[in-house]
Amino acid sequence: MWLVSDHPANSADSPANAAVPPPEADHHLPAPIRWLSRVELWAGTVFFALIFAGVMYQVIGRYIPPIAWVGAGEVARLSMVALTFITAGYLIGKNGHIVIEAFDSILQGKKLFVALRVFAALVMVATCAALAWESLLMIEQGWRRVTTVLHMPLAVIYIFALIGFLSGVLHSIVKIFAANRPEPRLDISEMEG
Template sequence: MSEALVTVPPDELDELERSSRVVRWLVGAERALSSLALVATFSLVLLQVVSRYVFHSPLTWTEELARFSLVWLAFLGAGFVMARRQHIAVDILAKALGKVGERIVNGIAIVVVLIVSGVLAVAGAQFAVLASAIKAPATQLPMSVVYGAAAVGFALIFIHGVLNSGFDMAQARKRSTVAAGPEGVSE
């Protein structure tokens, strides 16, 4: 589609991140926390295997914490992926419709993503509050710790969707202003 929708490799800053320290910090925090959740999940599973098969005395809490860590990894990663525009998409229909059709389909898609992620962020937060009295069986952590991951993840998807859309619209306006020339007449 447009140059604004071109994705960059995960280890490079995209145009929005280069232009905003706040966005750069948010994406960096998501990346760091996702990495931490990945390392925690791996370490907990490894600890579970060692305690079960080497010491023949499995720890009851490692499997539960590994699961919780994996949930956080998935939702934090979803926010990071949305920031980088790396979500999986089937674009056969959009590409077949030409440039204008592709813009319309992509516009509808982002509106749907914003509505769904906004609704699920609010619902996830409400559910996390309701689940705060429920304790996990092995760790006795409040289940709101786990269910809060969905609220955070969908909120990040919503925030990045809004930021990316606003940035894309600003870039499109900038391109159309430049194309119109100094007197506002298209060349």
């Protein structure tokens, strides 16, 4: 087999492994950002549980009509939207968002690589700030409109958008100052419990 563990290319000192950040690459992040990430992850877990519960209740309601409730579908849909917004900052901070990495391999190890990361983080700051501003405007207008079944003001959903995009701004600002350090990577195993 061509992948042998004692091959020199597989050692920890090899240049191929030098570009891979260690799993604890986010240890240099400020404590408030680490706590914010934990809160976002827990909020995302709660919304995911609400999605699961809403969908399962809908399924059970199809087979047991007396307990069917139309609001279960609305709970699942609104939880999905809230999950999307509330985890936006977390995904930005952990590089779990969509990234174009065409230049990463070309510029890896060069000074321009840090400049590219700073530029990307600045674009994310501007984008998240603009979306947070729009969310704020939608919150002001959203108290008049309510959802169909739960009669919940739509402004509540935009509050989650505002929180998520402000978090995205914070995570992006931190990425600017940590552009010369290894970036944290999204670790799916930390989401498994």
